[in-house]
Amino acid sequence: MRRIYYYKGLDAKEVKEKLRREGIRVVDVRVCKYVEVDFFADDEEKVLKILGKPLFTDCEKCSFEELFFDYRFWEAHEKLEAKWRVEKDLIKKKYLQSLILISASLVKYCKGEVEVSDQLLSKALSLISELPEELLPLLYVSLSLNS
Numbered sequence: 764m765r766r767i768y769y770y771k772g773l774d775a776k777e778v779k780e781k782l783r784r785e786g787i788r789v790v791d792v793r794v795c796k797y798v799e800v801d802f803f804a805d806d807e808e809k810v811l812k813i814l815g816k817p818l819f820t821d822c823e824k825c826s827f828e829e830l831f832f833d834y835r836f837w838e839a840h841e842k843l844e845a846k847w848r849v850e851k852d853l854i855k856k857k858y859l860q861s862l863i864l865i866s867a868s869l870v871k872y873c874k875g876e877v878e879v880s881d882q883l884l885s886k887a888l889s890l891i892s893e894l895p896e897e898l899l900p901l902l903y904v905s906l907s908l909n910s
Contacts, residue, residue, distance in 0.1 A: 764804040765790060767838065768817035769797040778814065785809060795873035796834035831866065836873065840866035854894060861890040 770778075778800060779792040787809050790801040797818065802810055821838055822830065830839035840863055847859040864887035872880035 766802060766804045766807060766810075767821040768800045768802075768810060768814070769819050769835075770800065770814065770817055771797060773798045773814070782810065782813060785813060787813075791874075793837065793870065793873055795836065795869075799835075799837065801837070827862070834869075834873075836866045836869040840870065854898060857890050858894060861887045861894075864890070 775792040775794045775798055778798065779789055782789045782792075782800070782802065787806040788803040790803070791799075793799040793801065800810065800814065800817075822835075825835075825838070825842070827839050827842045830836075830842060843859050843863045843866065847856060847863060850856040850859060864883050868880045868883035868887065871877075871883060
């Protein structure tokens with residue numbers, strides 16, 4: 764299981780290198796609004812010892828909107844992916860997939876991977892363009908009520 768701790772004012776590259784030197788299995792350290800330290804939960808005590816108490820941790824109860832508009836794009840992506848996996852309606856599934864791709868695009872953008880970000884955003888817009896225009900507001904409201 765993975766955990767994400769959120770900090771301010773840390774150098775992402777230094778944090779990643781330091782944690783890995785200490786044998787911590789770091790998935791990634793991303794920077795957007797916060798410095799997101801993404802690691803495996805069994806290393807939690809070590810991370811706390813090295814970096815101290817985070818501002819907050821990952822949020823299972825937060826909605827997609829809360830996460831997305833707080834620039835927590837990885838968690839927003841994960842929140843929708845869980846819904847996307849079980850969605851049976853193909854139109855809703857395509858809509859969810861487009862939002863997942865937008866979130867993933869923003870994760871890549873925050874990591875400085877602009878070309879990959881652009882590719883993911885292009886895929887998302889392509890999916891959105893395939894959806895019936897009149898359904899987009901209804902899908903958004905439906906997603907908001909169910910998240």
